[in-house]
Amino acid sequence: MRADAARNLEAVLTTGARMLAADPGASIASIAAEAGVDRRTVYRRFACREELLGAIYEARVTAIEQAIEDARLREAPVAVALHRYVENIIAVNRTWPVDLARMLAEDAIRRRRDACVAEVEAFLRRASxxxxxxxxxxxxWAGPLLPELVNLAAHRQAHLSPGQAADVVVDTYLHGVGVPRQRSQDPPAVRARSLDQRRDAEVRSGTRPAVGFAERAGLRTHRLKGPRTWLVRS
Amino acid sequence: MRADAARNLEAVLTTGARMLAADPGASIASIAAEAGVDRRTVYRRFACREELLGAIYEARVTAIEQAIEDARLREAPVAVALHRYVENIIAVNRTWPVDLARMLAEDAIRRRRDACVAEVEAFLRRASxxxxxxxxxxxxWAGPLLPELVNLAAHRQAHLSPGQAADVVVDTYLHGVGVPRQRSQDPPAVRARSLDQRRDAEVRSGTRPAVGFAERAGLRTHRLKGPRTWLVRS
Structure with missing residues (x-):
């Protein structure tokens, strides 16, 4: 395909994806006009809207495959791969805002889409x-949650670049939108740290003898001259 | 309305919601049969599928209003209200799995739905x-995220009770699905705690003298007889 023909095809497909997502009844003529491509050129390639839609779905699956490959889900550090994958898929969702569910009756598309899903699930297992x-x-839960967040960010945070939107998605995916855990909700380890902190504060303020530090560490202690002097053996 | 008539109507509406969500072309006759209600009784009430759909949407909005009222979003403790609201809406989504977006052209429905959205947004501002x-x-972001999580839990975690599913939604909403923040991503306070923990471990294992505890607390220390005995004044 010549370079300008390839550019025209790309414009027809991306414009078609955007227009058909907003109005499934958009005509090929209106899509060609919006894409700035001669209508007859488009009709020569796509006899009807369904054919155009098929090409759009195919382009979307191809873009997802490239997004996954580029993110190196099997080998890059998991946190890096997660962010890259999310950033890439946000861009895919914006360029190709079509729901593949409608095309799963097509064997070839379904197989390629299933392979993508399996790749991401394997990645999430690695991340665990x-x-x-x-x-x-x-x-x-974690699996189906990710595309929901990605989709929300792609379309509801349209003012953010794919990278910025990926920051938000990854942060929310990993840490939620709540203020970091408070004492009462903490797992035991964090509660223990926090008890230690309180004790440290008490020692500093003089309301608890420093020997508590040593006791906590399982060391032998002996009180020496006066109530606030201790012998510590480590 | 007599009690049995009210029960029949309820059965027709909930059965209709479920069947129309799965197949928008489901007939009134098939819905009546599934609900175990005489077909003529249903036709007397709903002349066509659109009328039945209207009643289903109305029932869903009413259920959402009740869910919000029951959760006491304005006055209950925020964590309690959030969980109750999520639990209630999961139940609503399962009983009335219809997308209100289709009904927003109807003024009365849109106004009631907008009031619900405003109530939840005010609640989320209170929660912040x-x-x-x-x-x-x-x-x-936090606003549109909540219904996505609720919807995912309602339908993808169908084996969980509304209460159990709400546990998952609220936990993920507030804390995400990632392992709690790791050292490199931690805010300074947590990093400091974690340094302290390392020091504690070193003292316990004997690779750091216990007096570190005292120094950390800003106390005066004196080495006494031998390398591992210290005098601590607090």
């Missing part, structure tokens, strides 16, 4: 295995 | 004000 994702979540 | 939600998030 490497300690990025919690393991105490129900099945079918 | 009271320190439950972060304030460093972009506009139009």
């Amino acid at each position: 295995g490497e300690g990025l994702l919690r393991r105490d979540q129900p099945q079918c | 004000g009271e320190g439950l939600l972060r304030r460093d998030q972009p506009q139009c």
Whole structure:
């Protein structure tokens, strides 16, 4: 295909994706006009809207495959791969705002889409295995949650670049939108740290003898001359 | 309305909501049969599918209004109100799995739905004000995120009760699905705690003298007989 023909095809497909997402009844003529491409050229390639839609879905799947490959989901550090994948898919969702669910009847598309889903699921298992994702979540939760966040960011945070929107998605995906855990909601380890902090503060303010530090560390202590002097053996 | 007539109507509406969500072309006759209600009784009330759909949308809005009222969004403690609201709306989404977006052309429905949205937005502002939600998030993020999570839990975690599903939604909404923040991503306070923890571990293992505890607390220390015995004044 010549370079200008390729550019025209790309313009017809991306314009068509955008217009058909907003109005599924948009005509090929109106899409050609909006894309600035001669209507007869478009008709020569796509006999009807369904053919154009098929090409758009194909372009979307191809873009998703490239997004996954570019993110190096199997080998890049998980946190890096997650951000790159999210950033890439936000861009895909903006360029190709079409729902693949409608095309799953097409065998070839469904196979390619299933392979993408499997790749991302394997990545999320790796992310759990490497300690990025919690393991105490129900099945079918972290997986389906990610595309929902990506989609929300792609369309409801349209003023953000894909990279900025990915910052928000990854942050929310990993940490939620709540203020970081408070004492009463903390897991035991964090509660313990926080008790230690209180004790430190008490020692500094003189309301608790410093020997508490040593006791906490399992060291032997002996009180020496006066109530606030201690012998510590480590 | 007599009690059995009210029960029949309820059965027709909930069965209709479920069947029309799965297949928008489901017939009134098939809905009546599934609901176990005489077809003529249903036709007397709803001349066509659109009328039945209108009644279903109305029932959904009413259920949402009740869910909000029951959650006492303006006065209950925010964490309690958030969980109750989520639990209630999960139940609403399961009973009335219809998308109100289609009905927003209807003035009365749109006004009632807008009032619900405004009530929830006011609640989320209260939740931010009271320190439950972060304030460093972009506009139009925490708000639209909540119904996405609720919807995902309602339908993708169908084996969980509304209460259990609400546990998952609220936990993810507030804390995400990532392992709690790691050292490199931590705010300074947490990093400091974690340094202290490392020091504690070193003292316990004997690789750092216990007096570190005292020094950390700003106390005077004197080395006594031998390298590992210290005098601490607090």
